[in-house]
Amino acid sequence: MMKTLPQFKIIDLNYLDEDLHHQAAHLLLLGFAHDWPNAWPTLETALDEVKETLGEEKICRLAVTESGEVIGWIGGFPQYDGQTWELHPIVVHPEYQGVGIGTALVLDFEDQVRKRGATTIFLGTDDESEMTSLGGIDLYPDVLEHLSSLKSRRSHPFEFYQKLGYSVVGVIPDANGPGKPDIIIAKRVES
Ligand SMILES: CC(C)(COP(=O)(O)OP(=O)(O)OC[C@H]1O[C@@H](n2cnc3c(N)ncnc32)[C@H](O)[C@@H]1OP(=O)(O)O)[C@@H](O)C(=O)NCCC(=O)NCCS
Numbered sequence: 001m002m003k004t005l006p007q008f009k010i011i012d013l014n015y016l017d018e019d020l021h022h023q024a025a026h027l028l029l030l031g032f033a034h035d036w037p038n039a040w041p042t043l044e045t046a047l048d049e050v051k052e053t054l055g056e057e058k059i060c061r062l063a064v065t066e067s068g069e070v071i072g073w074i075g076g077f078p079q080y081d082g083q084t085w086e087l088h089p090i091v092v093h094p095e096y097q098g099v100g101i102g103t104a105l106v107l108d109f110e111d112q113v114r115k116r117g118a119t120t121i122f123l124g125t126d127d128e129s130e131m132t133s134l135g136g137i138d139l140y141p142d143v144l145e146h147l148s149s150l151k152s153r154r155s156h157p158f159e160f161y162q163k164l165g166y167s168v169v170g171v172i173p174d175a176n177g178p179g180k181p182d183i184i185i186a187k188r189v190e191s
Pocket of ligand 1 (some may be wrong): 031032090091092093096097098099100101102103104124125126155156157158159160163
């Protein structure tokens with residue numbers, strides 16, 4: 001069946017709305033369970049992540065349908081004295097993936113970062129299950145050679161970011177254990 005884009009709006013998540021906190025935490029569990037099962041193994045760890053993303057100096061935005069269902073979440077926090085923002089996390093409900101919600105969340109995040117006068121967004125996207133050509137091998141000593149021939153084997157999200165104008169700028173070998181690197185992505189945000 002063809003998926004369609006539901007009506008939704010993007011709102012700030014605040015400290016008070018516990019129902020939205022729980023929905024965002026469930027989304028995190030659901031969205032990462034398949035390819036990153038260790039990222040947030042329990043609802044409790046996912047709720048801790050929601051709480052960490054809240055705060056005046058941070059960005060925490062939800063995509064919410066007209067009926068109040070949370071179908072996407074994006075967060076981020078300032079780094080390098082606020083010149084650069086780290087995007088973390090982003091997740092779209094599996095039933096609604098592939099219809100543009102992730103794109104809408106990233107564009108909204110870029111607007112939020114621009115408003116704060118920053119110049120750069122970066123993020124790390126892990127490969128813990130050989131989803132790319134960088135997974136499952138020893139990247140040393142020619143790390144940059146491996147990086148320059150990066151390929152996706154199984155829908156790794158680095159391609160999602162590339163479609164939105166982001167560049168692969170680095171990799172941390174074995175970041176999550178041997179053969180499980182973190183791929184670093186960045187984009188300049190024009191004011
Ligand atoms: C990655 C994610 C946020 C993308 O959100 P989405 O709503 O599915 O993305 P969109 O529908 O806006 O997709 C925009 C484009 O990126 C592509 N894309 C999306 N996810 C992709 C992936 N994992 N691999 C390759 N391409 C992808 C889409 O096919 C689409 O391409 P098109 O413009 O040629 O049609 C979402 O799939 C998700 O939550 N995944 C699980 C959690 C995750 O991977 N988070 C990111 C960790 S760094």
